[in-house]
Amino acid sequence: MRWRDERGIVHACEGADIHPDVRAYWTLCGKEAPNDCVYLSEREAISCPLRQQPSRAANDP
Numbered sequence: 001m002r003w004r005d006e007r008g009i010v011h012a013c014e015g016a017d018i019h020p021d022v023r024a025y026w027t028l029c030g031k032e033a034p035n036d037c038v039y040l041s042e043r044e045a046i047s048c049p050l051r052q053q054p055s056r057a058a059n060d061p
């Protein structure tokens, strides 16, 4: 998921169903993303400078 903010920065987003009828989205950098503005695009480059990469290091042997 992606969210382009008002400054044109594209953030990576995640979403979750917090209620059967309600889906919430947030960016990986910790902002709330407006539901109506989040879109699915695996190709669009993320330009958020604060993007956090998922880290598996802590659990790896």
Ligand SMILES: [Zn+2]
Residues within 6 Å of the ligand: 010, 011, 012, 027, 028, 029, 030, 048, 049, 050, 051
């Ligand atoms: Zn971001």
